[in-house]
Amino acid sequence: MADQLPKLSGDQAKKLQAEHQRTLSDLQGLREYLATGIGRVAEGSADSVDVAADIYEREKTLSIIQTLEEKLAAIERALQATEKGVYGICEVCGQPIGPGRLEAMPHTRTCIKCQARLERLTPSRFSASSSLGDEDS
Numbered sequence: 296m297a298d299q300l301p302k303l304s305g306d307q308a309k310k311l312q313a314e315h316q317r318t319l320s321d322l323q324g325l326r327e328y329l330a331t332g333i334g335r336v337a338e339g340s341a342d343s344v345d346v347a348a349d350i351y352e353r354e355k356t357l358s359i360i361q362t363l364e365e366k367l368a369a370i371e372r373a374l375q376a377t378e379k380g381v382y383g384i385c386e387v388c389g390q391p392i393g394p395g396r397l398e399a400m401p402h403t404r405t406c407i408k409c410q411a412r413l414e415r416l417t418p419s420r421f422s423a424s425s426s427l428g429d430e431d432s
Contacts, residue, residue, distance in 0.1 A: 308377070311401045315370045322363050329356050366402070373402040385409050 376382040383392050387409035396403055405413065 307397065307401050311370060311373060311377075314402065315367070315374070318363055318367045318370060322360060322367065325356055325360050325363070329353060329360070369404060370402040372404060387413070 373382060376384070383397055384390070385392050385406040386404045388406065390406060392403060392406045396407055403410075
């Protein structure tokens with residue numbers, strides 16, 4: 296079985312580490328943006344249209360933060376899997392994840408078949424039309 300394990304190449308490891316740092320940086324920037332935006336709404340100096348726009352922006356930013364936190368957790372799990380020697384193994388079926396999928400998404404936890412099954416079984420938090428650009432597809 297160990298011979299079947301996909302190996303994390305040096306380039307993939309660097310890509311995974313770089314994505315980890317980029318995601319952390321993006322999260323920090325969004326959290327800072329959110330903190331400064333909250334103060335403006337709390338001051339009460341804006342009219343109702345400005346308040347509505349600020350609330351919309353805050354909700355959108357919170358959604359992006361949630362998505363980035365989920366991505367960060369997946370990246371950290373992938374990094375832990377490399378340390379344990381199980382990187383590139385589907386967490387659902389236990390089979391190796393295809394090299395092309397790992398190249399495109401080095402932090403993925405599932406093979407394409409299992410991901411497709413999970414997406415069919417799990418209600419999406421987005422509408423059906425927005426899933427076309429889903430990162431895990």
